[in-house]
Amino acid sequence: MQLKYAVSYIVIILACLIFTNIYPIVSYRDMLFDSKCASLKNQASLIASSLTPLSSLRSEEVAKVMDLLDVMELERIIVTDGEGKIVYDSLAESGNIGKYALFPEILRALEGKDVFYSRFSGGAISSRACIPVINEGKLTGTVYIAENDAEQAALISSLRSNIFKISAVAFAMAVLLALVISRVMTVKLRSILGAIRSVGAGKYGHRIKVRGRDELSQLAAEFNNLADRLQKTEEMRQRFVSDASHELKTPLAGIMLLSDSIVQNDKMDRDTIREFVYDIGKEAERLSRVTQRLLELTRLENKKQVGLVPTDIKKVVGEAMKILGPLAEEKDVLLESTLDDGCVILADSDLLHQIIFNLVENAIKYNNKGGRATVLLYKKEKEVRFIVDDTGVGIPEESLPHIFDRFYRVDESRSGEQGGSGLGLSIVKDAVLKLGGTVSASRRKQGGMRFEVVFPLYEGSVQAGRRGEDGRE
Ligand SMILES: Nc1ncnc2c1ncn2[C@@H]1O[C@H](COP(=O)(O)OP(=O)(O)OP(=O)(O)O)[C@@H](O)[C@H]1O
Ligand SMILES: [Mg+2]
Structure with a gap:
């Protein structure tokens, strides 16, 4: 070059x-x-x-x-x-x-x-x-x-020889300059090429020292940004894979242990066998829940932002609560709601269902016997707020920054008991971001948790349609 x-x-x-x-x-x-x-x-x-x-x-x-x-x-x-x-x-x-x-x-x-x-x-x-x-x-x-x-x-002749002499000096200088300039240019190109090769070979931490503001320096800066993102994605991928395999390994180990003890112990009484088989079933259930959640996450990640349509949240909340009714009954938790009309946002009802279902399910799962889970939905200025309050066990202050991380569970044994995989809230977060909203969690003074999701209100053709209907009336 x-x-x-x-x-x-x-x-x-x-x-x-x-x-x-x-x-x-x-x-x-x-x-x-x-x-x-x-x-x-x-x-x-x-x-x-x-x-x-x-x-x-x-x-x-x-x-x-x-x-x-x-x-x-x-x-x-x-x-x-x-x-x-x-x-x-x-x-x-x-x-x-x-x-x-x-x-x-x-x-x-x-x-x-x-x-x-x-x-x-x-x-x-x-x-x-x-x-x-x-x-x-x-x-x-x-x-x-x-x-x-x-x-x-x-x-x-003398004119010719003078011009020739001047040209010879100019040529010598130009050759020198050409060598210097081409060297300077290729030094930058070579360092970019070296960095691309390093990152390509898996050294994601490699960066180019950016000097100057010319196009090559801009290229180097862009490359560094790209490498940053690549490194972050790669770290996330590795963490995800190791977490996921760990999550799958634990119930599998439990199943193997329990079945081994049944096989190896000839004198095991019927009741113990029944108990062990019941435990195996529980572990298998957990395994199936983890894989189902992982599938949901992958689906979420692959979902493009296209296809968002004006959706009334009230309807989706109603459906999710209907499904969760039996769980609330089983846990002896009172499930109540105050849902305003006209809370329309641009959404994909599948994503919206994931958000509502996971938050309400947690409010029931991590509640106390005789507790309460309250769902609120209302408009405020140009926003729609969806709030889930509970009177449950709550989340310690120090755990709050991590609850939206994948596989994070506040209390392993407690969540394990509930069959939790620690993926519900990370699914909620991904889905909320995809819909252009924000989600936050806070501890309630009276005990329990409050999860609040804020979406931008959709003010488009649905309202116009209403006006049209009013006009017809
Ligand atoms: N309303 C809540 N009250 C108390 N703790 C909660 C509440 N919601 C979530 N948590 C805690 O945060 C952790 C993460 O919740 P998340 O929904 O992500 O996972 P999970 O409920 O354990 O599993 P999954 O939802 O995938 O079945 C839970 O394990 C639980 O300890
Ligand atoms: Mg959950």
Whole structure:
């Protein structure tokens, strides 16, 4: 990854540098070539137009015209006649007069074409212009001008070498910087990757040290949050599994113990056997209750919050109390209720039933003989309150913070007697949270407990429907 980053940076920088090396030189050179061509063209045209009146180009006449023209600062001027024979050469010592000119530019001009160009050669800018001389539509000769500019060429060369030197330094710095930046970036990525691998391998406590506020730091912070949640869930899962297996193990051990004693003791009397079998039945009942509760919990956890509908709590309370009536009678507990109308909340009646049933069942189970369990339901502002009071044994202050924990029982032997699994209140809590409410427990001054559930009141279409009905009435 680091290599990829570094190489990409270097390639980008290299491309920029190549561009800055080539572009200014090329555009300056083109500009220079254009101006050279234009100047040579002007001068060639001037000479050609001065020679145009001559019907044929001869050495003496051309020399005379050239003397008048004062174009001697040009490096070389050659004038040929219509057949390409040199009639004038500014380089007098060349001894070319009378010879055929063999320059390709002159050969092209003899065909009637203008030739202009500039190029680098031999450390100088060599520019050439060659144009035909036309007299009354007849080609009478050509004018050839050559110029070599070493000064400008040297300027371009030094410009080029300067830009190159600057680019080389810039490139070296950029490479260094690219290596540093890519290292810094990949260090963070590497630490995130390492953390993901550690957590993936089961080290849930692994966290990334977050520095800075860039996207990678945010990613690291998000990862830490995720790992926190994962760790919490994992701890909960492990605790749940160990608690659940413990809860299942205890009644199973009891059953095994009791059945073993019956099998191994030949002389056991009928009544003892009956008592042992009765105990086995009790343990099996407890086992079945625990598994049923565990199933309920799993169902609750998997239940999505969708499908909540406006539900009148009074109806669900009525049903739950009907089911619990026989238990209250058996325990000699007076079950009474004051239920207001119109306590509608957004709920799932199954969840609501779990809440009501578990709270009222506890109020009966953990009560005294001749005690009372009171259920209250009323609206208060934008809330619906569901309260279960009892005159029972109560819960000690120090146990109150734990009663909604899974498998928590205040007094193992007492709850065990009642066949409790310690899951009822945790089911209540989960269900209440799913319905957007809160649940709390407090000790009553007169003795016994008060469980209070507060739900947000539903004020939607049910009330609107009522108004509609009223309207019809
Ligand atoms: N109204 C109450 N009065 C006194 N103690 C209570 C009351 N409600 C709950 N408790 C105590 O809190 C513990 C947890 O209650 P919870 O309903 O979660 O479990 P449980 O009743 O033991 O078992 P389950 O409800 O799963 O059959 C109980 O074991 C009991 O000791
Ligand atoms: Mg209970």
